[in-house]
Amino acid sequence: MRILMFHLESFWYRPHRDTKPPTEFEGESVGECILVWIQSEIGDEEKKASVLRKMLKNIRWMIGKAGCSHIILHSFAHIGESKASPEFTDALIEELALRLRDRDFLVHVLPSGLNEFKMHVKGPSLAKVFKRIT
Numbered sequence: 001m002r003i004l005m006f007h008l009e010s011f012w013y014r015p016h017r018d019t020k021p022p023t024e025f026e027g028e029s030v031g032e033c034i035l036v037w038i039q040s041e042i043g044d045e046e047k048k049a050s051v052l053r054k055m056l057k058n059i060r061w062m063i064g065k066a067g068c069s070h071i072i073l074h075s076f077a078h079i080g081e082s083k084a085s086p087e088f089t090d091a092l093i094e095e096l097a098l099r100l101r102d103r104d105f106l107v108h109v110l111p112s113g114l115n116e117f118k119m120h121v122k123g124p125s126l127a128k129v130f131k132r133i134t
Contacts, residue, residue, distance in 0.1 A: 001044050001051045001133035002079040003058060004037040007066040008127075009120040011035060016114035027116075030108065032068045034059070035119065037076030040084035040092055052092065054133045056099055063105065065126050073097055074110040079130075086112060 014027030036059055044051050063069065073096060075089045090112060097107045121127055 001041060001055060002039045003055060003131050003133065004076070004079055005059065005062045005129045005131070006035045006119065006127060007062070007068070007122045007124075008033050008035050009122055010118075011072060011120075012118040013110060013115050015111060016116055028108075030070060030072060032066075033070035033072055034062055034066055034068065035072045035074070036062075037074055037079065038089065038093060038096075039075070039077050039079040040089040041080060041082040042084055043082075044084050044092070045088055048092065051133055052096060052099070055096055058129075058131050058133070059096075059100070060103075062126075062129055069104070070106040070108070071100055072108045072110060074115075075112050 008030075010029065010031055011033055012027055012029045038055070040051070059071065063071065073093050075086070075093060077083050077089075093109055097109050100107045
């Protein structure tokens with residue numbers, strides 16, 4: 001499991017025009033938030049409970065450092081070479097979102113697939129954090 005987290009001043013996204021099926025969705029903007037790009041790897045399925053617990057711990061640490069409660073989760077299969085199935089990754093992200101919502105965080109899960117992004121990453125070094133979870 002690999003996660004790349006950003007503390008953002010603002011974030012906007014919309015599905016790319018080539019997404020199938022096409023959509024007329026104009027996009028969505030979010031103010032200050034933590035964006036978490038998630039890549040699950042081959043082998044994560046066997047240790048799902050441990051991976052989920054460690055992801056939650058790392059994300060909560062980042063939230064504590066940033067002082068905001070809005071989180072955006074997105075599958076991003078380009079952080080490493082090893083990739084778990086999209087179905088496993090989507091299910092893992094949904095379970096992570098549920099656990100974060102149970103702790104009263106505002107959580108938004110981006111749709112899988114092609115998306116356009118605009119993001120304003122804050123400047124401090126802790127605004128950009130990469131973790132490899134084993």
